[in-house]
Amino acid sequence: MKILTVDDSRTMRDMLRMALVKAGFNVVEAVDGEHGLEVLTANGADVIITDINMPKLDGFGFIEAVREDASYRATPILVLTTESDPAKKDRARRAGATGWIVKPFHPDKLVEAIRRVAA
Amino acid sequence: MDELEQIKLTFFQECDELLADLESGLLAMEAGEGDSETVNAVFRAVHSVKGGAGAFALEALVRYAHVFETLLDDVRSNKIAASPELVRVLLRAADILADQVTAARTGGVPDEAATAAMVGELEGWINGQGGAAAPAPTQESPAGAPSAPTDELGIGFTPMTISIDDFAAEPTAAAPAAPTDELGIGFTPMQLDLAEFDAPAEEAPAGEQAWIITFHPHAALYAKANETALLLRELERLGPIEVSIDDSELVSLEHLDPESAYLSWIVRLTTDVAEEVIRDVFEFVSDDCELTIVREGQEEVAEPAAEAAPVDDVAALIAQINAEPVVAAPAQDEILPTVAAAPVVAAPAPVTPEPVVQAATPAAPAPAAAKAAPPKAAANEPAQPQATIRVDPERIDRLIDLVGELVINQAMLAQRVGEHGFAPSSDIAMGLDELEQLTRGIQDSVMAIRAQPVKSVFQRMPRLVREVANQTGKQVRLVMEGEGTEVDKTVIERLSDPITHMLRNAIDHGLESPEDRVAAGKNGEGTVRLAALHRGGRIVIEVQDDGRGINRGRVRQIAIDKGLISPDAVLTDEETDNLIFLPGFSTAAKVSDISGRGVGMDVVRRSVQALGGRISISSRPGEGSIFTLSLPLTLAVLDGMVIDVAGHTLVVPLTAIIESLRPKSEEIKALGPQGSVLAVRDTYVPLVDVGSVLGFRNDLMPATDGVVLLVENEDGGRAGLVADAIQGQRQVVIKSLESNYRQVDGIAAATILGDGRVALILDVDAVVALRRREPRAPEPILHAAE
Numbered sequence: 001m002k003i004l005t006v007d008d009s010r011t012m013r014d015m016l017r018m019a020l021v022k023a024g025f026n027v028v029e030a031v032d033g034e035h036g037l038e039v040l041t042a043n044g045a046d047v048i049i050t051d052i053n054m055p056k057l058d059g060f061g062f063i064e065a066v067r068e069d070a071s072y073r074a075t076p077i078l079v080l081t082t083e084s085d086p087a088k089k090d091r092a093r094r095a096g097a098t099g100w101i102v103k104p105f106h107p108d109k110l111v112e113a114i115r116r117v118a119a
Numbered sequence: 120m121d122e123l124e125q126i127k128l129t130f131f132q133e134c135d136e137l138l139a140d141l142e143s144g145l146l147a148m149e150a151g152e153g154d155s156e157t158v159n160a161v162f163r164a165v166h167s168v169k170g171g172a173g174a175f176a177l178e179a180l181v182r183y184a185h186v187f188e189t190l191l192d193d194v195r196s197n198k199i200a201a202s203p204e205l206v207r208v209l210l211r212a213a214d215i216l217a218d219q220v221t222a223a224r225t226g227g228v229p230d231e232a233a234t235a236a237m238v239g240e241l242e243g244w245i246n247g248q249g250g251a252a253a254p255a256p257t258q259e260s261p262a263g264a265p266s267a268p269t270d271e272l273g274i275g276f277t278p279m280t281i282s283i284d285d286f287a288a289e290p291t292a293a294a295p296a297a298p299t300d301e302l303g304i305g306f307t308p309m310q311l312d313l314a315e316f317d318a319p320a321e322e323a324p325a326g327e328q329a330w331i332i333t334f335h336p337h338a339a340l341y342a343k344a345n346e347t348a349l350l351l352r353e354l355e356r357l358g359p360i361e362v363s364i365d366d367s368e369l370v371s372l373e374h375l376d377p378e379s380a381y382l383s384w385i386v387r388l389t390t391d392v393a394e395e396v397i398r399d400v401f402e403f404v405s406d407d408c409e410l411t412i413v414r415e416g417q418e419e420v421a422e423p424a425a426e427a428a429p430v431d432d433v434a435a436l437i438a439q440i441n442a443e444p445v446v447a448a449p450a451q452d453e454i455l456p457t458v459a460a461a462p463v464v465a466a467p468a469p470v471t472p473e474p475v476v477q478a479a480t481p482a483a484p485a486p487a488a489a490k491a492a493p494p495k496a497a498a499n500e501p502a503q504p505q506a507t508i509r510v511d512p513e514r515i516d517r518l519i520d521l522v523g524e525l526v527i528n529q530a531m532l533a534q535r536v537g538e539h540g541f542a543p544s545s546d547i548a549m550g551l552d553e554l555e556q557l558t559r560g561i562q563d564s565v566m567a568i569r570a571q572p573v574k575s576v577f578q579r580m581p582r583l584v585r586e587v588a589n590q591t592g593k594q595v596r597l598v599m600e601g602e603g604t605e606v607d608k609t610v611i612e613r614l615s616d617p618i619t620h621m622l623r624n625a626i627d628h629g630l631e632s633p634e635d636r637v638a639a640g641k642n643g644e645g646t647v648r649l650a651a652l653h654r655g656g657r658i659v660i661e662v663q664d665d666g667r668g669i670n671r672g673r674v675r676q677i678a679i680d681k682g683l684i685s686p687d688a689v690l691t692d693e694e695t696d697n698l699i700f701l702p703g704f705s706t707a708a709k710v711s712d713i714s715g716r717g718v719g720m721d722v723v724r725r726s727v728q729a730l731g732g733r734i735s736i737s738s739r740p741g742e743g744s745i746f747t748l749s750l751p752l753t754l755a756v757l758d759g760m761v762i763d764v765a766g767h768t769l770v771v772p773l774t775a776i777i778e779s780l781r782p783k784s785e786e787i788k789a790l791g792p793q794g795s796v797l798a799v800r801d802t803y804v805p806l807v808d809v810g811s812v813l814g815f816r817n818d819l820m821p822a823t824d825g826v827v828l829l830v831e832n833e834d835g836g837r838a839g840l841v842a843d844a845i846q847g848q849r850q851v852v853i854k855s856l857e858s859n860y861r862q863v864d865g866i867a868a869a870t871i872l873g874d875g876r877v878a879l880i881l882d883v884d885a886v887v888a889l890r891r892r893e894p895r896a897p898e899p900i901l902h903a904a905e
Contacts (some may be wrong), residue, residue, distance in 0.1 A: 008163065011167075011170075014125075014126040053162065097343060099403035116403060
């Protein structure tokens with residue numbers, strides 16, 4: 001299963017990659033929403049994990065853009081939220097997010113969240 | 120180093136970048152240049168520091184960053200205006216964040232009092248008490264609950280410790296290790312470890328319990344790519360399930376909206392976990408469905424309509440799930456056959472595909488792919504903004520040492536070949552020429568690897584300026600120029616101290632108090648300019664202030680009082696200014712803690728000189744002063760002119776040489792008993808007999824017997840160095856004389872020549888100054904312009 005992670009923080013991308021690769025996933029990465037769309041178009045993805053606060057195109061805009069594309073309407077999208085901020089979570093949901101992962105995440109929790117949204 | 124440690128290093132590297140972004144963003148805001156993206160970037164910087172810190176359980180850092188971030192979020196959402204007053208607070212808050220990061224990195228303890236004070240200040244702003252600029256305080260009890268908005272840290276954000284073992288763990292049965300096992304719905308009860316779940320064991324009711332879960336998804340659930348099948352699979356992980364479908368709401372095909380949800384599910388789950396754990400399965404979808412979870416036998420809720428057909432076969436179940444008109448289906452052309460083939464669609468009316476197609480067509484969105492930029496680069500390499508390789512600096516240093524040896528070796532080889540009488544056109548000589556070019560190319564490239572922009576030093580200065588301004592009660596605006604100027608790492612490391620001293624001095628002694636400035640008709644805020652530039656093959660750092668300038672009368676008096684000059688000495692303004700660099704000179708009535716922290720400018724000058732650098736000051740009364748520091752671009756190699764002086768071989772840095780001349784006797788004019796000047800075009804320059812200045816000979820050599828190297832010193836002054844002969848131009852590897860022998864006046868360093876002999880490298884300015892010192896009188900004429 002291929003997972004696209006979109007986060008402007010190198011640390012967070014590294015953490016995600018380490019956890020995901022150890023759990024047996026393939027990982028592709030992008031550094032912001034715009035880059036995320038490019039990487040998605042070029043590589044495709046089975047699950048997308050995205051940050052919210054990013055330069056150029058933030059997580060909300062990125063999710064909306066992904067959902068507009070018919071090919072990715074069924075692609076699960078998990079957002080990374082730093083706190084369980086209900087407003088942010090709601091906005092991400094309205095944009096089309098499938099679920100969320102609260103940072104800092106435990107690797108098991110990360111895998112569990114993916115399992116809940118991906119076949 | 121394990122992977123997690125490696126990521127931690129990455130985190131601290133990233134912190135440095137984020138802190139730099141933070142500061143430059145805040146400075147832009149301070150200068151009134153910030154737009155909303157600037158504010159966003161500032162917020163993101165702190166947010167990212169917090170995010171990473173959380174992952175490494177750096178709790179103090181998380182706690183502080185959280186308060187900082189909360190205030191920035193308010194600024195970002197325009198709840199609080201970014202007044203100049205607030206931005207200044209934010210800048211200081213950024214300084215403390217930097218301290219926190221440093222403490223986290225080194226395992227040290229940050230200044231708790233300073234942190235607490237800043238947290239209080241930030242919270243004051245958050246609560247609308249920070250300044251008049253804060254609009255409409257919405258806090259109901261602004262004074263009563265100052266810490267309310269921040270103490271929820273524990274709720275929203277719990278730092279955690281992750282051990283590498285967590286990551287190293289083999290994918291458990293829980294992990295979707297077999298992606299091909301599509302839905303994985305089997306009815307065999309699974310063994311579950313309670314510890315896998317959030318709920319503490321004691322919360323779980325003893326023994327197994329049957330639950331009735333009714334689940335009616337809304338269309339929105341599918342629009343977000345959630346899947347009923349996956350939820351059922353999750354439930355099944357908790358215990359054996361029996362699933363029935365309620366299709367009573369299903370409409371006939373011609374009325375069917377493929378983007379709606381018509382089916383409900385009734386699940387009987389037998390499990391020993393608590394209700395919260397079951398509810399947790401629906402965490403992502405709870406807003407997009409109707410959900411009831413009750414213990415079996417306690418269903419007060421009316422059974423959701425009709426006879427729900429029990430489903431006892433996996434294949435049938437999956438078929439039913441697929442039959443649900445799912446918006447999430449990948450493409451329109453796949454929706455159609457699925458719906459048409461759905462076994463549970465019991466619509467009586469004979470239907471043709473057309474209505475469905477019509478229903479589906481408007482729902483199919485225009486592909487958005489066209490909007491996305493064309494795929495960039497290779498597919499599997501998510502491009503980093505800057506591709507860099509991290510290398511241990513020691514490896515580069517080793518490489519530079521080796522290349523230095525190679526340069527020497529190549530020069531030796533060339534000399535040997537010359538001695539053996541090979542013609543310049545011979546194969547060997549030509550091959551050596553090529554080797555020399557290659558060697559030089561390698562050397563340049565290697566040096567370029569180690570070159571760094573001075574930004575890394577400059578970016579520490581705004582903070583210093585703020586601190587000194589605070590301590591001295593002065594208002595200072597720092598302007599930085601040329602941060603991208605590159606210089607060798609060996610030099611970068613030595614820049615910080617002198618710059619720090621110069622800046623402190625400029626603020627503490629140079630700038631007046633705001634009141635004095637206003638009284639003098641100046642802006643109350645002083646300006647200090649810090650600039651880096653390349654000039655004459657050296658890096659020049661300038662620190663300029665628009666303060667009161669040097670009080671020459673006072674400087675002179677102090678110098679006389681301290682016996683540094685004789686009372687009747689005649690000094691130029693420039694010489695007077697530069698008295699402050701003399702050992703034992705300190706103008707501050709009380710030795711200020713700020714300027715140089717009790718270290719005099721003489722120490723600064725000596726350390727700069729030890730690097731082959733120079734520092735000087737010039738000043739205009741009432742208008743300000745300018746410190747000029749110059750250093751070689753590298754402390755590793757030097758392009759030099761090899762000359763003979765009284766039987767010695769010396770090297771003159773090429774960067775100092777303007778031209779070499781063979782003077783005619785009519786161009787030389789005597790000046791005083793020992794001095795002479797040389798007419799160069801329409802100017803006279805003083806002649807310096809290197810041999811006598813360095814003590815190689817006692818008598819002056821007539822300049823007409825040798826050659827004159829016209830050199831320029833740091834201040835732009837010129838002089839003519841008299842040498843016996845010129846051997847030629849050569850690149851030499853600098854060997855410190857100081858560390859191998861001791862410091863010698865007039866000599867900057869030493870090198871090893873091609874024939875293996877040691878040659879001294881001249882310190883041109885020092886040699887010129889040495890000559891001047893002899894008469895101890897003021898400089899005769901430096902620019903003897905006619």
